[in-house]
Amino acid sequence: MNECLRAEGLVKHYRRGGLQTAAVDGVSLVVGSGECVGIVGESGSGKSTLARLLLGLEQPDQGEVLLLGQSLTYAGKRELRRLRQHMQVVFQDPTASLNERLPIWRSVIEPLDNFKSVQPELWQGAVLPRRARAEKLLHMVGLDSSYMNRYPHELSGGQRQRVCIARAISLSPQLLVCDEPTSSLDAASQSQIMQLLSELQMRLGLSIVFISHDLAAVEQLCDRIMVMFEGKIVDEFARGELWGEKRHPYTRLLIAAAL
């Protein structure tokens, strides 16, 4: 399996009330192409900081992130921007992740506006006008054309998250980082979004880093699961080994909570 994302010894400190705390403390991970890796942990375990480091939105204090073999950490501004087309993000709060003043279709094609020269394989060579592209992307996530001109506040949470996903897949990225994409949704929308993600993963051959506090959700989608606690990865296993003997006590706690 080709390597898609590699992180080596990531460390990120935060200053909180004069005290330095390590939000991420020596995390290394590898995501193969087409693989789906889950990162589980409770709030405050450093999951979201890790997501921002992997996305190159923040610089690690130590360590390095490599996307498709190229360093995000040491890339120049322009180079970093170019690399971003291979990696997209879906955040937890679909309300905050859409600009409330942009109509839906404009939000969806934002990445395509940034990379005008990129012809994602999604289109199979067809050159489409902007609106048509947005329409097609919305169809892919199960929203019909009537949503094009609406504004985020006119949509439900689940629909908004679909829009965010449409935006994230618009460039046919290699990697999708999902930071608690279902946590702010109710149960029914949660399962729909999970289904959508796994469908898209198969269809587009995406690698996914799926971050959540809910082991049950992670287990649905991911081939490999890493458990994070106080900034460190304390346990790592393939999906099938979830019930194995060697699980870390903290993993067992998470399992008990998700039963």
Next chain:
Amino acid sequence: MRRMSYGIRQPGLAPLVSTGGVLLLLFLLLAIIGPLLAPHDPLLIQMGERLRPPSMDYPLGTDHLGRCILSRLLGGMPLTLGLAAAVIVIVVAIGIPIGLLAGYAGGRLDTVLMRLADGAGALPEFLIAVAVAGFLGPGLPNVLLAIACVKWIGYARLIRGVIQSEREKEYVLASIAAGSSGWTVIRRHLLRHAGAPLAIVAAGDMGRMILLISALSYLGLGAQPPAPEWGAMLNDGRAYFQSEPQMMLYPGMAILLVVLACNLLSDGLRDRLDVRSGSLQGNPRRSAEGRRASARTADSLSRLLSARSGRPRRELKAGQEASTLPLPPEQVHSGASGQAGAEPDSRETELLRVEGLCIETQNRSGIKVIIQYVSFSIRAGEMLALVGESGSGKSMTAAAIGGLLPGHMQCDGEICFDGQRLLELSSKERKQLRGSKIGWVFQDYQGSFTPYRKLGSQLREVAQIHLALTREEARQLVLQWLARVGLPPERVYSSYSFQLSGGQRQRVALAAALLPRPTLLIADEPTTALDVVTSEQMMDLISELQREVGCAVLFITHDLRQVWRRADRMAIMRGGTIVEMGNAETIRVRPEHPYTRELLAASPRLQRPESSSESSAASLLDEGETAQAKHDRQKRRAAGE
């Protein structure tokens, strides 16, 4: 002040923008072509025509030097409006880039700008204008330039504020992650947010500038005679106010109208530019489309429901938005042993009985029904789970029980608590009940406590009010309860709410709710904002204390997983009605209603492979399928490359 009267938006507010805008446009147009329309030369002095009353020749009469008042009003327009507009343009042009820079880059520039702004905020612009006029000599251009030099800071600060509040939001991060450069983010996202407040403030400032210019000219510091400036005209008329009031009346009215137009525009813009304000949006087609879409779904839903209930649906009043339809109580599916609560013979043990509860709200588009014929009961000491997705009316039902519905909502039906009909009680009696007999835990633990007071004193107050204890007794009780919910009592007692984590705060909220020993605890999504592990602990605590205190619990959630091991009975809500109610275990094993089945299928649960042969076979199948799919995917990828 104005804002408050806008509590419920009325359709009549929409014309504010157009009225203000049209008036202002008219004035601007007059400012351009007005001087051409003037019947006389505004500066022409004709001592023979002094103080003439209005006539065909002089429609508004003449002033003390025989000049045509109408001509002077028209001639003064470009001066007043032009100068005011020029100041606004200069100020905005300087303020935007500096505000952008300070807001986006931050750092030292930001600090300097903020100190400058603080200084400028302490100086009234009128004072500055007078001082500059005294220093440089009277004359409008000097004075206005001086004002512009101070005023841009306000605009820079405005832009900076908007940018700072927006730049941390996830959509900006998403945009950066999508490869946008800093400039693109500003142009595409941040400026869009700054535009609205900018337009609002600028429109208001335009009016203020006109007033300022007139005031300065009136004092003789602005436009100099014989320039036909409105403020200067007021000054001219002052001496003749008794005999010739029209000399002051007309320029005064002109100023009033222009400033009014600016303020109307500013107020109107404030309402209009709020994207979330529904039908007041710029594009009526879109909202009409949205309305049609929602009407369609409501319609299909209603057809579905009336088909199932086999009776014609209740006619809705004209203008009523039919989002849900009445489902008669007898249509509610009940699980095998679900009738327990509804049986008449169990009424003695019933703590709370809700019967035929309907809630309506009145808004712009008419009456909207939120809750329809909801009936259920809770027996003393039992836990009833009210499950449904967001918007299904769970929280509204709870709010109705506690008498916490917003004022514009109408409540109908019967709520019987401990033998009292709650809907007939006065608000004071209900308040008394709410604190002592009914305890509450809300989803939003941020809002449960005021951040300004220590938690201990807030809890002590609860104990003192409801249990009539002395200060020291109350303190002891609070400490006891804090220990009971598993917190270090002394430390939490002297902490502020923001010093605790979400889970800890929720525990404190639980202690506050249970401390007066209520007979009913309403837990409205108490764990939704917490992570899985913390919420599990929270739920364990609730059931444990429920047993200890012996109170009944109405547990509201959208997460079925939390219901199974704890609730005795459950009710599934959808679209304002209860679709299924019964024993929790029975519903888990044999859900009757299709929606319940849907919910069950949707809730993610871990299943131990060996727990049942069926599930392990299913998970094996699942694994096989994904392996196959992965194989296919790799093949496709290889073929693509």
